[in-house]
Amino acid sequence: xxxxxxxxxxxxxxxxxxxxxxxxxxxxxxxxxxxxxxxxxxxxxxxxxxxxxxxxxxxxxxxxxxxxxxxxxxxxxxxxxxxxxxxxxxxxxxxxxxxxxxxxxxxxxxxxxxxxxxxxxxxxxxxxxxxxxxxxxxxxxxxxxxxxxxxxxxxxxxxxxxxxxxxxxxxxxxxxxxxxxxxxxxxxxxxxxxxxxxxxxxxxxxxxxxxxxxxxxxxxxxxxxxxxxxxxxxxxxxxxxxxxxxxxxxxxxxxxxxxxxxxxxxxxxxxxxxxxxxxxxxxxxxxxxxxxxxxxxxxxxxxxxxxxxxxxxxxxxxxxxxxxxxxxxxxxxxxxxxxxxxxxxxxxxxxxxxxxxxxxxxxxxxxxxxxxxxxxxxxxxxxxxxxxxxxxxxxxxxxxxxxxxxxxxxxxxxxxxxxxxxxxxxx
Ligand code: GDP
Ligand code: IMO
Ligand code: MG
Numbered sequence: 001x002x003x004x005x006x007x008x009x010x011x012x013x014x015x016x017x018x019x020x021x022x023x024x025x026x027x028x029x030x031x032x033x034x035x036x037x038x039x040x041x042x043x044x045x046x047x048x049x050x051x052x053x054x055x056x057x058x059x060x061x062x063x064x065x066x067x068x069x070x071x072x073x074x075x076x077x078x079x080x081x082x083x084x085x086x087x088x089x090x091x092x093x094x095x096x097x098x099x100x101x102x103x104x105x106x107x108x109x110x111x112x113x114x115x116x117x118x119x120x121x122x123x124x125x126x127x128x129x130x131x132x133x134x135x136x137x138x139x140x141x142x143x144x145x146x147x148x149x150x151x152x153x154x155x156x157x158x159x160x161x162x163x164x165x166x167x168x169x170x171x172x173x174x175x176x177x178x179x180x181x182x183x184x185x186x187x188x189x190x191x192x193x194x195x196x197x198x199x200x201x202x203x204x205x206x207x208x209x210x211x212x213x214x215x216x217x218x219x220x221x222x223x224x225x226x227x228x229x230x231x232x233x234x235x236x237x238x239x240x241x242x243x244x245x246x247x248x249x250x251x252x253x254x255x256x257x258x259x260x261x262x263x264x265x266x267x268x269x270x271x272x273x274x275x276x277x278x279x280x281x282x283x284x285x286x287x288x289x290x291x292x293x294x295x296x297x298x299x300x301x302x303x304x305x306x307x308x309x310x311x312x313x314x315x316x317x318x319x320x321x322x323x324x325x326x327x328x329x330x331x332x333x334x335x336x337x338x339x340x341x342x343x344x345x346x347x348x349x350x351x352x353x354x355x356x357x358x359x360x361x362x363x364x365x366x367x368x369x370x371x372x373x374x375x376x377x378x379x380x381x382x383x384x385x386x387x388x389x390x391x392x393x394x395x396x397x398x399x400x401x402x403x404x405x406x407x408x409x410x411x412x413x414x415x416x417x418x419x420x421x422x423x424x425x426x427x
Pocket of ligand 3: 012013014039040042298
């Protein structure tokens, strides 16, 4: 099994970090291919709990080569803080490889992210404020700063100067902030150059050589399908390609080498930040999911918006990612409910829609049509085989599988590394 992609099926925080970590001991490389430190992945190993942002979740497995691909945007101060914090806890991070083509989050882009959101007012996206959007915008505008620019001071200065030309106009004239001197930016970035140098590689070449040698490569998405800049609920999305296609552009591995796409999907739905969310609950049931599922952001600590499972979204994730397997997570959070509503389709302005509406306006108007599945009371956190699950929990899994159109190969029953029911091996 040479290359497998892991993506989020909903609006993020489905448990991608745990799924990646679980496969860690059986893969050689784990590649983060999109996003940056807007991601927050919690991995629980015994008594230890790790919150990863910029580093691939594979960093926690001894022997794995963690790779930050070209599609990622890198905040160097965050990178080294995260590395130092893990090293202090005894995690060996020395194998980390960083693409020479990855873009750097410059300090002015952190500022522009925050002031831009304030400027939008009620139309804000609810970003994580980490400078992600402005950094990807610079990449597309061809005024971005890349990792490799750290090794040529003259080029770095030129690039920072040309980026600041327009930005200083914006900062001073639109946002009423002070202008930034190119020298300040170099003073912040250049001290990292010596520490970065030994990690940097042509990661596309490295991964091709690894695949040719028979290694297994796991490509791990940050964010998720509905936060994807092309396929998500635009403009309430992140600024990168979080779907399986992004795994190729963000790593340099061609589509012909990808064998399997596993989508991680929560047994209910959550979302952080603004934007439409048809099955969102504003009542005690939503609060119950938030408390029982500990639905508070790993990155910003914001309470996550919670709602029932949405099969329309699940089917959409199947389609745009070419999902081969689903990993259903947090089934244990639903224990104790009399019945569990599941959205099977939408009603939009009086009409039934079984697929994702074509326009955002229709999606904003979508009212869920629910099917009510019987609940279960038994504690399922110790279940390790499908037979260990009570009948109604098994029926819930099978019904979801029918609706989303691909097999649910793994069912998560708790945050621990081994708290899963494996029906079909992912590798
Ligand atoms: P990611 O961003 O997709 O990696 O997900 P997060 O780590 O942000 O959020 C998922 C949360 O759910 C984390 O706190 C995990 O420890 C936890 N988690 C993952 N799988 C399960 C599960 O099956 N059951 C329970 N109860 N928690 C889980
Ligand atoms: P993981 O990898 C959930 C959301 C933000 C905001 C929007 C844009 O942990 O699943 P950005 O800072 O990226 O420009 O914000 O995207 N968002 C996430 N929501 N999980 C994430 O990552 C997210 N990363 C970004 O809340 O609505
Ligand atoms: Mg997360």
